[in-house]
Amino acid sequence: MALFDLTKFLKRRASPGNAANNMPREVIYIPSKYGDVEAVNRWGDQWLISYPWETQEFFGSKESVKSEMSRRIEDRYAAEKKVPPTVIYIPTGSGDARATHLSINKWRIEYPWAVDDFTGNMNAVRKEMKRRIIEHYTARPEAAE
Incomplete structure (x- = not known):
């Protein structure tokens, strides 16, 4: 009995329209002290923001995403600035x-x-x-x- 390789029939091919929807529309980078912060526009006003310490889903315009990223970075590292040296x-x-x-x-x-x-x-x-x-x-x- 011969075994047939069915993998080529079982693999789904991505249609050109599907592949375009999976690609990020826009990416924003902001360097921070301990790693880069990246925001990826997934769909419309939906953004996925990746910080070195967590990931956040955010809805808003490009400017509001940048301000949210900056605010979260400042909040995270503000304690280091306020502590006086020993x-x-x-x-x-x-x-x-x-x-x-x-x-x-x-x-x-x-x-x-x-x-x-x-x-x-x-x-x-x-x-x-x-x-x-x-x-x-x-x-x-x-x-x-």
Whole structure:
């Protein structure tokens, strides 16, 4: 008994009209801090917006889609802008020593007498600041002859 390959008969061919309806009519890209945001016009005023964190279906004009995308991006990343950097203060005899957190494990330490960059966590920064302050104010012994 011969087996016939029926796959070519079972496959459905897309008609030209069907293929055109499946293609997006318009695409809008907005770059964001953690990935691009893309809006695809599916049909009429129906849009599918893909954010790096979720997907949203939206109905409106092109301008309203752009404003919605911008608003959602701002809402998502607004908390990062509002948080002030971590600052550590240690009083010294001639003013405060101040360490400002710049990025992951990167700190800028400002002493009344110098400015240093430091890499480490918060506890390591505090220890370094205390060490430098003690070292600066400790009397240096005279050179023995």
